[in-house]
Amino acid sequence: MIGDNVYYLALSWAAVRAGSPAQAGLVMTVSAVPRALLLLGGGVIADRFGPRRVVIGSDAVRCAAVLTMAVLFFSTDPGLWPLAALAVAFGTVDAVFLPAVGALPARVTARDQLARVQGMRGLGARLASVVGGPLGGLGVALGGAATAFGLAALLIAVSIPLLVSVRIRELPTDDDRTGAVGTGLVGTGERPGVDVVDAVGPLEPAVGDAAGAGGSTEEQSGAVGPREPSGEPAAARGGTAWRDLVGGLRYVRGHRVLAPLMLVIALGDLGFVGPLNVGLALLADERGWGAAGMGWTLAGFGAGAGAASLLLAVRGRVPHAGQVAAHAILAGSVAIGALAFAPGVFAAVGTAVLVGLLAGLSGALCAALLQTQSDPAYLGRVTAVASLVSLGLAPLGMPLSAAAIGVWGTGPVFVVSAAVCGLGGVVILCFGHLRRAELPR
Known part of the structure; x- marks a missing residue:
């Protein structure tokens, strides 16, 4: 994450120095196109070949691409086109990297620790944003874009052996999976992917009270779809990538928790960004x-x-996660609307702290529910869909907000945006399976 922050600062600096502001803006946004177009395919790749392998490979490609740009800047002035090519390459690799990173936690830790992992990832992101910017600026100050790109490549390179040191467990055999059905192991009818089940324990029903009510296996499986028949990787069984993609989308659409959760994520990003x-x-x-x-x-x-x-990293589990997320979203949306009417900087900062606390809590809980409610074999594709929802819809909020503020002013636009965010909380409360969803104990 720190390497990425340094990379983006180096890219923006080099683009501004090499062209006009409009051209620099184009270079900075061009990576979003391949990332959005290829994200779903990246999720298929992560599930077919395993997230660890995909993360290591894509990270190595990212390192090589940034290092190549550093060498170019050390030897010559490459201009805008190589920068645009680097941005496209980075966006393409991100389309594979992001779903694989999203699928990796379930392969390396128990399900009752996944919420804590999401909290630590959030802390890592905050640390990277604090450290990465000044570090990239220092690189630019010391040696220009070449040094900054070299520093970014070094930081990404350091992450590769760390990823190599990560160990994951293999999938259970079909017999193991069959024995786990009675304890709530559920999935979908077509199993592409190589993600683990025995490392995280049998998947529980999506609804927290379904198991406690002593429901049948069929009733429990209905929360997330029919059980998977095979533990083999789809690539090993010869399944097609298209079939995997369609199966993943069908899995998300038919899931009683994940389907409305994707709508919550979309509304939150659209109204918040x-x-x-x-x-x-x-x-x-x-x-x-x-x-x-x-x-x-x-x-x-x-x-x-x-x-x-x-809070989430230390506590690890928040009871009644679905309900807490809903109320945090609703309260956070009120705080967003109130931000536009803050009488001064001091009040605005206090309101922003409240927005960050509530939005951070709801976002971390939604991410934890996404991790814990998904069959590990589908986490790459589930993460890809969630990322596509965020990356596809969230950028629309920025030009729309700017145009609307120009017409109606900040107050009405902040209130409308807050209402859009608040609809996410309403969605959770309206869908019982999501509202009653719990994090594993």
Whole structure:
């Protein structure tokens, strides 16, 4: 994550120096196209060949691409086209890397620790954003874009042996899986992928009270689909990638927890990204807070989100996760709307801390539910769908928010955005399986 932060800073600096602001903006956004187009295919690759192997391979490619750019800048002035090519390559590899990273936690830890892992990942992201920016700026100051790219390549290279040291367990045999059905092992009818089940324990029913009510295996399986017939990797069985892709989408669509959870993620990102990115800058300018005021407000949001991640990392499990996520979303949406009416910087920072705390808590819980409610064999594709929802819809919120603020002002736009976020909490409360979803004990 730190290497990625340094890379993006180096890319933006090099693009600004090599072309016009419009051209630099194009270079910075061009990586989003292959990432969005190929994400679902990346999820299939992660599930077919295993997330560890895919993460290591894609990380090595990322390192090689950034190192090549560092060498180019050390030897010559490459201009904009190589930067654009690097951005496209990085976005393409990200389409494989992101689903594999999302599928990896379930392969290396028990299910009752997955929520804690999400909290630690959140802390890692906050740390990377704090450290990566200044580190990239130091690289640029010392030796320009070449040094910054070289530093990013070094940081990514260091992560490769760490990933190689990660050990995962193999899939259970079909007999093991058959014996696990009575304890709640469920999946879908077509099993592509090589993810683990015995490392995380048998999957529980998606609804927390289904097992406690003593429901039948058929009733429990109905929460997430029929049971999987085979523990073999789809690649080993000769299944086609297209069949895996369709099977993954069908799995998400038919899942009583994951399907509405994807809608919650979409509403949250659509309503949240605009105000906290474009909207906050315009609000600070409108109120005369200046760049310092905007920076302090963003810092408040980061502090709140970090506190939520720390809470989850330490506690590990939050009872009634579905209900807590719903109420956190609803309360957080109110805080987002109130941010536009803060009378001063101090009040804005306090409100931002509250937004970060509630949004961080709800986001971490949604991520933990996504991890724990998914069959590990489908986590790559489930993560790909969730990432596509975020990466595809969230960017729409920024230009829409900017245009709407130009017409109606910050107050109404923040309120509407807050209402969109709040709909995510309403969705959770309206879908009983998601509302009653629990994290494993």
